[in-house]
Amino acid sequence: MTEPVANPAFASVPALLARNASQFANRPAYREKEFGIWQSWTWAETAEEIEALALGLINLGVQPGDFIAIIGRNRPSLYWSMVAAQSVGAVPVPLYQDAVSEEMAYVLENCGASYVIAGDQEQVDKVIEVQDRLKNLQHVIYVDPRGLRKYDHRTLHEFAHVQDQGRAARDELSGELAARTGALSYDSICVMLYTSGTTGKPKGVVLSNRNVIETSKNSGDFDALTQSEEILSYLPLAWVGDFIFSVGQAYWCGFCVNCPESADTMMTDLREIGPSYFFAPPRVFEGQLTNVMIRMEDAGALKRRMFHHFLEHAKKVGGDILDGNPVGLLDRVKYSLGNLLVYGPLKDTLGYGRIRVGYTAGEAIGPEIFAFYRSLGINLKQLYGQTEATVFITQQPDGQVRADTVGVPSPAVELKIEDTGEIFYRSPGVFVEYFNNPDSTAGTKDAEGWVATGDAGFIEESSGHLRIIDRAKDVGKLANGAMFAPKYVENKLKFYPDILEAVLFGNERETCVAFINIDLVAVGNWAERNNIAYASYQELAGHPAVLETIAGHVAAVNASVAQDEMLSGCQIHRFVVLHKELDADDGEMTRTRKVRRRIVEEKFADIIDALYGGLAEVSTTTEVTYEDGRKGAISATLACVDAEVVSVQKMAAE
Amino acid sequence: MFDAAEGYVTEDGRTIGGVVMEMKNITLRFGGVVAIKDISFDIREGEIRAIIGPNGAGKSSMLNVISGFYVPQEGEVWFHGAKRKPLRPYEVARQGIARTFQNIALFEGMSVLDNVMTGRLNHMKTNIFQQALWKGRAEAEETANREVVERIIDFLEIQAIRKTPVARLPYGLKKRVELARALAAEPKLLLLDEPMAGMNVEEKEDMSRFILDVNDEFGTTIALIEHDMGVVMDLSDRVVVMDYGRKIGDGTPDEVRNNQAVIDAYLGVSHD
Numbered sequence: 001m002t003e004p005v006a007n008p009a010f011a012s013v014p015a016l017l018a019r020n021a022s023q024f025a026n027r028p029a030y031r032e033k034e035f036g037i038w039q040s041w042t043w044a045e046t047a048e049e050i051e052a053l054a055l056g057l058i059n060l061g062v063q064p065g066d067f068i069a070i071i072g073r074n075r076p077s078l079y080w081s082m083v084a085a086q087s088v089g090a091v092p093v094p095l096y097q098d099a100v101s102e103e104m105a106y107v108l109e110n111c112g113a114s115y116v117i118a119g120d121q122e123q124v125d126k127v128i129e130v131q132d133r134l135k136n137l138q139h140v141i142y143v144d145p146r147g148l149r150k151y152d153h154r155t156l157h158e159f160a161h162v163q164d165q166g167r168a169a170r171d172e173l174s175g176e177l178a179a180r181t182g183a184l185s186y187d188s189i190c191v192m193l194y195t196s197g198t199t200g201k202p203k204g205v206v207l208s209n210r211n212v213i214e215t216s217k218n219s220g221d222f223d224a225l226t227q228s229e230e231i232l233s234y235l236p237l238a239w240v241g242d243f244i245f246s247v248g249q250a251y252w253c254g255f256c257v258n259c260p261e262s263a264d265t266m267m268t269d270l271r272e273i274g275p276s277y278f279f280a281p282p283r284v285f286e287g288q289l290t291n292v293m294i295r296m297e298d299a300g301a302l303k304r305r306m307f308h309h310f311l312e313h314a315k316k317v318g319g320d321i322l323d324g325n326p327v328g329l330l331d332r333v334k335y336s337l338g339n340l341l342v343y344g345p346l347k348d349t350l351g352y353g354r355i356r357v358g359y360t361a362g363e364a365i366g367p368e369i370f371a372f373y374r375s376l377g378i379n380l381k382q383l384y385g386q387t388e389a390t391v392f393i394t395q396q397p398d399g400q401v402r403a404d405t406v407g408v409p410s411p412a413v414e415l416k417i418e419d420t421g422e423i424f425y426r427s428p429g430v431f432v433e434y435f436n437n438p439d440s441t442a443g444t445k446d447a448e449g450w451v452a453t454g455d456a457g458f459i460e461e462s463s464g465h466l467r468i469i470d471r472a473k474d475v476g477k478l479a480n481g482a483m484f485a486p487k488y489v490e491n492k493l494k495f496y497p498d499i500l501e502a503v504l505f506g507n508e509r510e511t512c513v514a515f516i517n518i519d520l521v522a523v524g525n526w527a528e529r530n531n532i533a534y535a536s537y538q539e540l541a542g543h544p545a546v547l548e549t550i551a552g553h554v555a556a557v558n559a560s561v562a563q564d565e566m567l568s569g570c571q572i573h574r575f576v577v578l579h580k581e582l583d584a585d586d587g588e589m590t591r592t593r594k595v596r597r598r599i600v601e602e603k604f605a606d607i608i609d610a611l612y613g614g615l616a617e618v619s620t621t622t623e624v625t626y627e628d629g630r631k632g633a634i635s636a637t638l639a640c641v642d643a644e645v646v647s648v649q650k651m652a653a654e
Numbered sequence: 655m656f657d658a659a660e661g662y663v664t665e666d667g668r669t670i671g672g673v674v675m676e677m678k679n680i681t682l683r684f685g686g687v688v689a690i691k692d693i694s695f696d697i698r699e700g701e702i703r704a705i706i707g708p709n710g711a712g713k714s715s716m717l718n719v720i721s722g723f724y725v726p727q728e729g730e731v732w733f734h735g736a737k738r739k740p741l742r743p744y745e746v747a748r749q750g751i752a753r754t755f756q757n758i759a760l761f762e763g764m765s766v767l768d769n770v771m772t773g774r775l776n777h778m779k780t781n782i783f784q785q786a787l788w789k790g791r792a793e794a795e796e797t798a799n800r801e802v803v804e805r806i807i808d809f810l811e812i813q814a815i816r817k818t819p820v821a822r823l824p825y826g827l828k829k830r831v832e833l834a835r836a837l838a839a840e841p842k843l844l845l846l847d848e849p850m851a852g853m854n855v856e857e858k859e860d861m862s863r864f865i866l867d868v869n870d871e872f873g874t875t876i877a878l879i880e881h882d883m884g885v886v887m888d889l890s891d892r893v894v895v896m897d898y899g900r901k902i903g904d905g906t907p908d909e910v911r912n913n914q915a916v917i918d919a920y921l922g923v924s925h926d
Contacts, residue, residue, distance in 0.1 A: 035804035036816065146809070147867050150667060264814035 012184035012209045014050075014087040016251040021047035024227055024254045030076040033261035033269055041076060043254065049076075049163070053084035054181075055173050056166030057115070060139050060157070064089030064180060067111045067192070071095045071104070071127075072119020074233040074242070074259045077143045077159055081117040082247060086190065089180040090115075093192045093204070094237035096591045097123065098584075100629050103202075105130035107194050111204055111435060112136040117159070121147040124156070186210045191247075192435060193240050195387050204435030205240075205387045214428035215390040216248035218411040222395065223357045227254035229277040230354070234259075234266050239592065240387040241361075245279055248390075270351030278358045282365035283593070285380075287521075288350055289369055290497050294525055310338035311375075318343075318375030323399045343376045352378050359383050359395070362592065364468075364487075366495035367403035374401065382406050384466060388444065388451055389413075390429030394466045405465035415466065421456035422472040456485075474597060476507035482569030484512070486597070489570045492557045497522040498549060501582050503600050504572065505608055511573040513611040515604065516550055517541075517581050538579045538636055547641055550577055555644035562646035571645050574611045576618070578604075579636035585625040611640050661698055664891050671699030673732075674843060674875055675720065680729035682715055689715040690726065691899040697843070702869055702876045704886045707896035708919060713879045714756065716896065717845055720877060721753055722746040747776050752841035754832040756848045756879075762821040766812060766831050767803065769820055773838025774799040806837050809871070810864055826857040830864070837868060844868070846878035850885055858882065862889055887911065895919070 010016050020029065025044040032039050041049065062068070068085040070092055072078050082092040093111050095104060097119065104126050108116070114136045118124045124142050128151075131137055142148055143159045166173070190209045194202040219225075233246040246257045255277070260269040267288075296307050317331045327335075347353045352373075358380040360370075365382065373380045383395035384406035394415070396407035409415045413427040426449045433441040445451045456475050457468040469475065470487040478484050486504035493502040493516065500519040506512030518541050527534055527543070534540040558571040582588040588600050601608065603622070610618035621635040661670045675697040682690040689712045697703045697720075705713050718724040719731065722741040731738045733749065741749070752773070760769050777799060778785075784792040807813055810830050815823060820831060829849060836844055849865065850858045862885055868874050880886045886893060887907040895903035895910055897919040903910045910916055 035801060035808055036813070037804075146871065147863070149870055261813045262811065268814070 008186065008213075010213065011186040012086060012181070012188065013083055013190060013212070013247060013251050014181045014184065016213070017043075017047055017050060017083055020251065020254045027227060027254065028256045029250075029254075030079070030257050030259070031273075032076050032259040033265070033272075036261075038258075038272070046076075046080065050080045050084045050087065051177070052163040052166045053080055053159075054087040054166065054177055055169055056162035056164075057084060057088050057090070058173050058176055058180075059165050059169050060115070060141075060162065062088050062090050062115060064183070066090040066115060067093050067113040068115040068117060069093045069095055069108055069111070069113040070117045070237060071123045072097050072117075072143065072237070073263060074235075074237060074246070075119060075143065076257070076259055078117065078119060078237060079233075079246060079257065081141075082191065082243075083251075086184065087177065087181045089183060089188075091189045091192050093194070094243065095194070096236050096238045098236075099126075099591065100585065100625075101126040101129045102629070105133055107202060107204075108134050108137070110202075111192060114138045115141065117141045118143070120144040124148060124151070184209065186213070189432070191243055193238060193243060193387055203437055203440055206432040206435055207240075207390055208432050211390045211429050211431060212244070212248045213252060214412070215392055216244060216252040218428070219244070219392050219395070220249050220253050222397070222411055223277075225249060225253045225255065225277060225357070229253060229255035229356075230258060230273055230275045231255065231277050231279075232258050232260065232266075232270050232273050232275045232351075234263075234270075235279070235281075236591070240391055241279060241385070244391045245277075267351070271349065272351075274348075274351055274354040276354050276356045278352070278355050280358075280360055281362045281593075282360050282369070283363070285360060285365065285373060286369055286497070289372060290519075290522055292346070292350070293497075294522075297529075307342055310342040311372075313338055314343060314375035315371065318377060319371060322374055322377055322379060323401065339377065347376055347378065352376075355379060357381070361385060361406075363494075363594075364491040365403065366491075368495065370403040383410075384468065386451075386453060388431045389425060389427060390431070392429060393423075393425050393427075393453070396465075400463070400465070402463075402465070405460060405463065405467050407466065408464055409466075415459070416450070417458060420472065421458065421469070421475070423453045423455050423457050423466070423468075424450045425453065426450050478506055478512070478569045479508060479510045480569065483566055484570060485567055486570070488567055489514075489557065489561055489572065492560055493553065496553045498526070499553060501595065503582075503595055503597065504570065505601065505611075506570065509612070512570050513608065514554070514572045514575040515600070515607070516554075516575055516577045518546060518550070518577060520581075537581065538634065541577045541579055542636070542639065547577060547639060550575070551641055551643060554641075558643060558645055568646075572643050573645055574640055574642055576607055576611065576638045576640055579620075579638060580622060580624060580634060583624075585627065586623070587625075607638065615640055661700075664701075668700065668870075670701045670891060673697070674699045674734065676732040677716075677719070678730040678732065680716075680719055680726045680731070682712075682719060682724055682726045688899050690719065692729070693894075693896070693899075693901045694729075695894050695901065695904055697875060697877055698892075699875055700869070700873055701891040702865070702878070702889055704890035704893045705877065705879050705896060706881075706883070706886055706893055710898075711896040712899040713896055714847060716894075717753070717847055717877070717879055720843075721751060721845055744776075747839060750840075750842035751845065752836040752839040752843075753845035754829070754836050754847060754849060756851060758825075758828045758832055760820045760828060760832055760835070763819060765817050765819055766823070766834075767807070767816050769831055770803045770806060770834045770838050771799065773835040774803060776839060777802075802840070803834075803838055806834050809837075809867070810834050826853050826860075829853070829857075829861065833861075833864065833868075837872075837874075840872075842875060844874050844876045846876065846880075848879050848881060850880060850882055858885060865889060 020043040026042050028040045029043040029046040030041045068090045070078050070081050085092040095107055116127050127140055139155050141157045141159055141162055145158050187208050190207050190212045192204045192206050194204050235242045250257050258273045260266045313334055317327050317335055320327050355378050361383045381396040381401050384393050385391040392410035394407040395410050413425055416424045430449055430451055454472050455468050456470055456472040457466055459466055470485040474486055476484040484506050489504050490502040493499050498519055499516055501517035503515040504512055520537055554572050561571050562568045584591050589595055606620050607618050617637055617639050619637045621633050623633050625631050661672055663669055673696045678694050680690055680693045705716055707713050719726055725740045778795055780792040780795055850861050869876055893907055893910045895916045902915040903913040
């Protein structure tokens, strides 16, 4: 383990801000598209805005150690709020903006937030709805005043107004601010982030300045990030990745954070900015690819032929060219031509024209999707991380990129694999503790600083890269003792554009069965082209032609799973296509869209019984929660489909 | 509650000003058909005034009288303390009145942005030649007007469709674009003809919020026709009820809801 660094020159994010404000004074720090134009702020201007807000917070009575919750979409003002909170010795706690008020109340109560900085009326309304339960809550600050004029303003303040009051009180309070910022050390709390909680209630992960700055420095060096990077910040503020990319690395390297105009305009904004450093979960890449393919169907014959011709060529040599492997001259020339005619314009349309480093993580990405982007010359790589590790555990170095691994240990990270197959790591990024939860902390992090990831995997001997099998607790055994690794099979299913989500069951059972969610965009488009009429998601999901297509995918996955000796028992014997999408509002998924396996298993127990019971169909009623929190119920009769299975009787017998 | 000539204060604390527009004994006939019969009411500054009634009650005709499109055979329209003479459409717009239509009337082939920009026409002083050259004053003018339009686009949350041709939009969004165009004229009086017709519940909720926000943020006086009773009762400060061209009720939503004539018109009466 590397020696812990004592207080370095830049021991906190506010200290990095001061450095950037003098070193990169006139370089852009933030941009936000508003009123159709990219508005920008230099580092010097950013420092002024943050100072004004910090003074305003002191003026409102914020004390060191207070928790300040920050809720809203990605906007410069909310990023400034985090740094301003740090500057006055408070702890920023970013929250998921799409959380319903009940979830929000839990987090606000758990950390005892005394201040809330909210983006707009919607967020303020949610806080007001639950404020009776929040004993510590003193003031709420909002950014966008729209619709809030009539509200009771005794404890409600407009962001700009708080800043103005801060500016007015500068002479009086700047000494206090300087003292508070100066008191920050490498071990003071930088941020508290709530885990999405695949199991149980969310836990507050406390990260110190050491965690954030060391990790930002190491990961920045790994990919040679500089102050001239451009990133688009569109992922939830509450997610550790966004905090590291948009705050940690941005302040360490001094690069520019661009915020989209609204969630709906993200793709347009992406194209306008053309980031050089980009992160997206696999579903974004999948969605974009699906879109491209659908749109190419509508293109003219010439364009379509050109597209497919050059794409075929890129598939053959694109990846090798990107990795710097030897490729014949003729192929290179043809690739350059393709770049001129197809790849270049396509990358530009997608917004990937300038990407130098791209990452994806969170879920497994389909090998074909991954290869597609890389063949176009986009340096897309994978990383493996966690909130508790301040993101980085492993990542892929340039030139050593594969779809089925997650790379080598990140700089300063040590890895070990226990006998159970579970992965452990130790690094300067290892979190301080779970807030007010010493039991959980002790259960996750041992005395020597090793942290259990909860994932099972192994290090490939030939390459030294880590490969992930599944969540350690999800890996089980079938009744005959064979290994049950649901994620492995689910991922294979999800690589089909028609399938949005899949859940496999089979632990302690004879055989495996699966739930499948269709992808409404892909299947809907297919239905339209084939003149299949449908009135609702439910009707489309139950359509015989759709079931037939899905059965084909399942059979193909079974054939592929049967190849793997260790996991051949995980073939799907029967499945249903669910009548509703698994949804975070119904608690079936986390806010980061990971399936909560146990909850799904409990909630749809009747369907599972029907699958194992050999019934041909099952009638069920499911409670659903609408976006505004109201509840309703939908009922449906689902067909239980038998899937084609490759015989593995012999293997089990051996 | 609003007897005072100087206006009144609503339940949610907004101050409603004096009379902006007054209809005095309006009668409108189409040949032998009497569409509006001797109706009088007023619209006050800053209020949301609804006109409701069953099909064929004369609501749209009434809105057309307010907008100056129809000139009533009898009666007077007073606007800002002056009796109004028959007006041409551009004169109406210059007086600060803008409207949306029951059947959407947008330029289908143009982008959302261009459609909303047309709402700024009255605020442009340069002529077509100056605009074509786009130098000096014309450029500055367009930039200033574009800024106003962008604020409205932001306000109505239609940034993502800014450059989309209107023809490609779903119905609910077209309605919103129409509202945007009307707002671009920065009207003092906004007339909405069935702003929520044909919308689903979610779209109605969105539109209601936008109407309230427009009224709140810009202080725009709004007169609207609407069928959805729930919406009308939630939105409006005062309601005029029409039936067969006559006014059968006028007052706050609560008063109107308990008015026997209104109940009869909506629920029907037994004649035995």
